[in-house]
Amino acid sequence: MKTVLTAVNARFVHSSLALRYLKQYNPEFDIRLAEFSLNDNIWHMLDSLEKEKAEVYGFSCYIWNMEPILKLAEMLKKAVPNTFVFLGGPEAGCRAEEILKSYPFIDGVMVGEGEQTLKELLGRFADGILPDALPMIPGLMHRRAAFEPRRELDLASVPLPYTEEDLPLLQGKIVYFETSRGCPFHCAYCLSAAEKTVRAFPMEYVKKGLSMLFLAGVPLVKLIDRTFNYDNSRAMEILRFILEESRNTCVHMELEPQILTPELTALLGSAPKDRFQAEIGIQSANEKTLQSVGRSCNLKKIAENIWNLRQYGNMHIHLDLIAGLPYEDYASFGRSFDFVYHLQPDMLQLGFLKVLPGTPVCHMDGIVAQGFPPYQVISTKWMDPDSMRKLREIEAAVEMFYNSGAFVKTVKQLVSEDDRPFSVFETLAGVLVQAEKKGKRKRRELYSILYEVYGESLREALSEDFIRYNQNVPLPAFVHPQREKGFKDKTYQLMKNDVFCRTYGIVPDLARLRFERMDGKAYMMDYASGKLWNITMELDAEIDRC
Known part of the structure; x- marks a missing residue:
């Protein structure tokens, strides 16, 4: 009996850790993996799955891929009617009952961790039990039996998700790994709010897995631990191991800035350049906002610890903001933006609140969001739709003029003259909107457009940025290019x-x-x-x- 586990990743460079856990936990079954990206044609995906002629198909569901997966699953069920189709992953698990009621082509939904649930499901099929007679299996919601939740796995029983044979197939992709599951914090907008504890993988498991990735020469490993430094001594042991064993692999991790210790900061600072990347969720600088979603707030400590980390200059630091949180109006968000900007992140992500089913924020008054994935906020009683639109335009300007790294000197000069970064990006957002109306969307065209807006005062900065970040592109006229004979x-x-x-x-x-x-x-x-x-x-x- 063949089983095909399917992921539709956000981008080609991504890979699915979940599918590999399921496969390695169940080596006694014939399990194949099929990975696609959102850019793949749905007919191509259908043809790839249908020709496998499997008896069981499973799909890993997240907010970014739920819609195409439902379409694909429906088409697959019509093409291969006698197969068993199930969904898993965070987006399916929190909507399991609704999915079974609304989509008859879905036969089951795995809720929570699926490794042991899949083992029992495939074991029943291997014993000759037909889908129509499927009994109750903890963790699997289906139409033939009552649902019973599954207890959390003992992580010591989970095998490594990767094999030495598997890693060459991931060349050119980001490889994900985790050293723990769960989160010690309970932010109201996060699915982790329902989790009570953090469970750590055995240290032997962590070191063996990382060593395998380092020996394979994986260029980037992303740790998906929700808070890598929840346990300072454990985090330091892992970091020391990485520093000893890794030669070229960069390791990305999510850090909580308020609990960064001087010792951990110094250890990160001792690393070779680009050995580590840090992503840090600030989310807001409004204390009432942070308290309302269950986040502690010590802005002075946050800034101090991030500056201490930055002083070493050896790692990429990515800071996050969330627009649409309670008690954050447009002016307040501008102040939050300025706070984060002045911490000088290498990347500033301006994201928007996702009101995920099953999270406490769903029950908060005054927040209006999409009723379908990705559940993005539309407005709040503190932020009207017009303000949200402006922030989406500013988000595009931040991506183009800051995160691209192609306007470094230009933006630095504009901010030094205005002293309010948010105001600068409001103006840049307007420039970008007008440029797009004229059909001028290419980055190289924006240098000339900014020169038209700001004039001679910005010419030197624009000229230097252009030549730095536009290799093999002819110089624009405003830089006064000249090449004398010889x-x-x-x-x-x-x-x-x-x-x-x-x-x-x-x-x-x-x-x-x-x-x-x-x-x-x-x-x-x-x-x-x-x-x-x-x-x-x-x-x-x-x-x-x-």
Whole structure:
């Protein structure tokens, strides 16, 4: 009997950890994995699944893929009527009863952890029990028996989700791993609010799994622990192991800033550059807002600990904000934005509240959200729809002008002149909206548009940002590009000069170097190091020599 477990990932580079847990926990059964992305054609997905001719199909469901999975499952059931189709994952589990009532092509829904539930389900089928006679199985909701919840797994019984044979198939993808399940905090907008405890995988399991990933040369491992540093001593033991064993693998983790200890911060700071990435959820700087959703709030401590982490300059730091939380109006959100911006994150994610079924925020008054995935907030009694629209426009501006990293000097200058980052991004959002109305959506066009808006005061910053982040793209007119006769030959001569190359630490390779003259000044951009040099004196000396 063949079983196919299916994931529709948000992007091609993502991979499904859940499917691998289910497969490795049940080695006695013939289980195949099928992974797609939201960009895949639904007919392609159907054809891939149908030709497997499996007796059982399972789908891993999240807010980003529920809609296409329901469509795919319906088509599959019509193509292969005698198969057993079940759903699992957080989006299915919290809606299990509704799904079975609304979608007759779904035969069952796994609620909670599915490893043992799948073992019992496939075991019953292997014993010859037909789907129509399926008895009660803890953790599986179906139409033939009453539902009984399943107790949480003993994590010591869970095998590693990856094998040495599996890892080469994940080349080019982000690999996920977890060292614990659950969360010590109970934020009202999170599914973890219902969880009572944190369960840790045995340390031997954690080290063995990470070692396997490091030996395989996986470039990025994302730890999906909801709060990696919930236990300081345990976190430090894992970090020390990573520092000892990893050579090229970067490890991404979610940290709670208020409980960051000086010892843990110093250990993170001792790592080689880009060995770690940290994602930190600030969510809001409004104390009443944070208290209303069950988050503790010590803004001074948050800022102090993040600055202590930043001072080492060796890791990417990603800070999150959530728009649409209780008691946060438009002006308050602007202050929250300014607070987070001034912490100088490498990435600032402006997200929107998702009112997930089964979370406490569902029962709060004054919040209006989509009634279907991803359940995003539409308005609140503190934030009207027009304000939400403005924030969505600002979100797009943050992605384009900040998170892209392509306007670093430009944005820094604008903020220094305004002193209110949120105000700057309100203006940039308006610029982006107008540009899109004119059909000018390409990033390289935005430099000229910003020059039209801000004029000469911003020209130098825009010019430097353009040449830094637009390799092989012709310079725009506002930078006053000029290449006198013989310019190219003289730059070749400079590259052959050993003293010049040693001075700037460059390799004479035009694939990584770019020479331009802008506003009468000569520049050399080294794309390998990310450094831009003013070489006017050297180039003019070379011209004089010739």
